[in-house]
Amino acid sequence: MSSPSHSLADPGTPGRKCGTTGLGVCLDAQRFIKLNAVCGIVFLLLGGIAALLLALTRWQTIHLLPVDWFYRILTFHGINMLILWILFFEVAILYFACTTPLNARLFSRKVAWVSFGMMLTGAVMVDYIILAGQADVMMTSYLPLVAHPLFYLGIILVAVGTLVAVFNYFATLYVAKRDKSYTGSVPIVTFGATAAAIIAVVTLLHGAVVMVPTFTYSMGWTPQPDPAWYRLIWWGLGHQSQQVNVCAMVSVWYLLTHIVLGSRPINEAVCRTAFVLYILFINLASAHHLLVDPGVGATWKIWNTSYAMYLAVLASMVHGFTVPAGAEIAMREKGYTSGIFGWVTALPWKNPAFSGTALSLVIFGFLGGITGVTLGTQQINIIAHNTLRIPGHFHVTVVGGTSLAFMALAYYVIPLIFQRDFIFRGVARVQPWIFGIGITLLSFGMSFAGSMGVSRRSWDIDAQGVYGPAAHLWLGVLGIGGVLAFLGLLIFVLLCVGTLFFGPKIQDRAMADWGTPPALAGSSPGSLAHDHYATKGTMVLTLVFLACFAVYYFANWKALADVWPVR
């Protein structure tokens, strides 16, 4: 008979002890981490195949898909990548974050089954109806475009199913505290996951509010909702769901740098405060999408996208400093003290979990962060709105940032949760690099083509007859980057699936080490905890970041001024 307690420390609680970390693993949570992660990876593959087809179509020289299939596949790509892959994998992360770090078991297996069943049913419905050609409305499905009712019903099922999983997460937090499975504050990984869960509540509520009346309209039961109202509420789902990603991604950064390097947040209170800034302000970024909408005024736009939103940008900059600073301190305490960047060259760059984390941080911060803040400025947005610069921005945040961080996490999740060591470990070591370089090239191609006025979501730019060879060159770079990124994605999926079937089983032993920097002679753990000058390498990197930010920001103001030259 199982224990009524939700603490894994109590006898009778269904759990096991991890042979690598020594931490308790709830068997119910483990099952649903597996199910959700596997589904996430399947949808990642589907979305990735669609991405390849799209890249080879926007590469104007190849122009692969016919016009109707271009918009069909674009819809399919957006839904699978931005909603299905991300939400399934995030639910897996939530189930991990509320159990193992808290030494607790999942609140309810039944609730987890309900959530998983709803999400999977909804996902299959949405994908089926898109490929059947009855939902060519793209991911945003802006009214007055109308899709088959199953499209909206599927999204409602996915959203409500995810909300049920979030309920299970909060309920687990409650019973874990009640049953004293942990003492003090929750670990920062769980705190970050909690921030993601809170943002998910707001996101999914908006999803329900906008999708239910649109579904009833598509059934012919109610009149058409107002398109301006639809856009306002839809972006409460569409953009905010990507903010859930940001929180989950940052939590993964903290987790993996701790696992690989033994690093700790340089200041717990500051790191947690940065997550609170996300909770309070990051959702306001949805207003970026309405910066050229006539229905909402300038005060609403500027308050939400600038003043309030910059507090969330501040939070990203705090994390962008504290994660590498924590790594620098951990490395210096291990004895890697040479010069300003000696610790950087000694980092385990061949460990795919670490290289994926580091690339995710750099791509998200330097490329995604800088472009995001610049494009989100109301004045500058007018020269970028609906151009390829916008997908150029979010492919380095959501894909180069979040997806790469989740891939990095999989290099530990599969051995620790599925209990199998990876096959073809040499290939795994280069996978994050192939994917990271590919997605960076793709983003550069999109951004520069967009700077020349090439619009997003356009099947053919030649028909307009206004774009020269430079725009075509950057569309070629987009295509090459897309092919390379797809190759990285395909390698990741094949490695994961191959490992699940053929990977060497781990029973009571530790997983095979991906490579962690050993402590050198004279290392002194904890010695730099209060040394404010121990992070000098990170400070130099931060100054480089700020310089890049300033150059890009002012270059865009110059580009805006050039639209109306005064001579």
Added chain:
Amino acid sequence: MNNEPKKHPWQKLLDNTWLLLALGVLIPVLSYTVWGWIELVLTKPALLP
């Protein structure tokens, strides 16, 4: 007698998941959704020329 160390008020906030949840829902809903909705409701229909 309570021997637990006194918590800083900010740490109390950080440890209060339910308060963070309430604030995390309230602020974006008021600042983005409700305010935006009011702006749309107050927008006068455009007149055809």
